[in-house]
Amino acid sequence: MLPEVYFLRYAFTCARVLVDYKKTITEEEWKKMQEAVENGAPMDREYLEKVFSKPIGELKKISPDYWDISVIREYFWNRHEEAITKTLPPMIKRLCVVRKGKLIAQFGDVFKAKIGENDIRNVNTMYPGPKVGDTVMVHYGYAVEKV
Amino acid sequence: MCLAMPGKIVKITGDTAVIEYPGQTREAKIIDGEYSVDDYVFVSAQIIVQKLTKEEALATLKEWENAA
Numbered sequence: 001m002l003p004e005v006y007f008l009r010y011a012f013t014c015a016r017v018l019v020d021y022k023k024t025i026t027e028e029e030w031k032k033m034q035e036a037v038e039n040g041a042p043m044d045r046e047y048l049e050k051v052f053s054k055p056i057g058e059l060k061k062i063s064p065d066y067w068d069i070s071v072i073r074e075y076f077w078n079r080h081e082e083a084i085t086k087t088l089p090p091m092i093k094r095l096c097v098v099r100k101g102k103l104i105a106q107f108g109d110v111f112k113a114k115i116g117e118n119d120i121r122n123v124n125t126m127y128p129g130p131k132v133g134d135t136v137m138v139h140y141g142y143a144v145e146k147v
Numbered sequence: 148m149c150l151a152m153p154g155k156i157v158k159i160t161g162d163t164a165v166i167e168y169p170g171q172t173r174e175a176k177i178i179d180g181e182y183s184v185d186d187y188v189f190v191s192a193q194i195i196v197q198k199l200t201k202e203e204a205l206a207t208l209k210e211w212e213n214a215a
Contacts, residue, residue, distance in 0.1 A: 013191070020171075021152075095189055095196070107178045110194055121189075121197040122178045141191025 003067045004042035009126050010076040010098065011052045012037050013140045018051065025051055037126060058083050077137065095121070100147065101138045103130060113138050152211060153187045153204040166190055 015033055018025045025033075029051075036043050045067065049056045059066035059075050066072075075083075081097040101115035103123075111130060113123045115138055125136075125143045136143035154166035154173070162177045166188065175190040182188070182195070187204030189196045199207070 016191075105179075110176075110178050112179070119197075122194055123196070124192050124194065141189070141194065141196040 001040075001069070002042045003069050003072060004045055004048060005036075005040055006069050007048060007052075007067075007072050008033065008037055008043055009142075009144050010072070010080075010139055011048070011055055013142055013144075014055075014096070015051075055080075055083070076139070095140045098137055098139045098144075101136055101143070103132050103134045103136060103143060106130075106132050111143060113143055153189055153199050153207050155204070156182060156184055156186045156188060159184060164188070164195060166195075 012033055015025065015030055019027055019030045033043065035041070055075065056066070058079060059071055062074055062079070063071045076098045081093070084093045084096055099115045099119075101113040101119075103111040103125075104114045104120075105112040107122075109124070111123055111125060111132070112120060113136065114120050121138070121141065123136075123138060123141055123143045127136075127143070127145050130136075130143065130146070134143070134146045137145050137147055152168060154168045156164045157167045157172065158165040159177070159182060164175050164177055164182060166173050166175050173190065174193065175188070176194045178194055180198070182198065187199045187201060189199065
């Protein structure tokens with residue numbers, strides 16, 4: 001998978017905020033991102049760096065080779081929580097931390113995911129062939145990848 | 148940056164809920180479970196992700212105000 005595709009799958013979850021509250025991207029741009037995520041198509045790296053400057057800044061702290069998938073994974077799996085904890089209170093960030101969960105039920109194209117003991121949420125999936133029983137990485141309302 | 152804003156259900160028609168946020172409303176699909184008008188929920192990609200207690204929702208909305 002191209003690193004631009006991998007990065008956008010995780011970062012797209014946060015992109016709605018850029019439209020509705022930060023107003024740094026337009027609704028049209030958000031729809032293009034959604035299409036790119038749905039089709040697995042890469043977006044321009046320079047554009048992603050401009051739009052998602054904060055997480056990209058965090059990737060750069062990990063490695064100069066910050067477009068390597070292992071670096072992107074390291075950030076979203078292990079460092080995203082610390083990065084958003086610095087600026088966000090706990091109630092807001094609760095769903096924004098990337099966590100491992102399990103798909104426990106299916107309703108058409110939507111799945112129910114269980115994260116830990118008490119966190120159950122409905123999620124859309126971003127990977128092909130999702131099934132009940134899959135262990136997944138969950139970011140807000142998305143099961144981003146199977147692990 | 149990743150932020151989660153709870154919305155309040157103001158209308159339910161079948162499996163579609165109208166969710167109210169500050170300054171706007173959006174529709175979202177009810178996937179399963181029981182929901183009522185005045186319930187607070189998180190939404191993503193036009194589906195209701197999770198219901199919150201009123202206390203959680205009001206605390207989160209307060210945090211939003213302070214963060215703005």
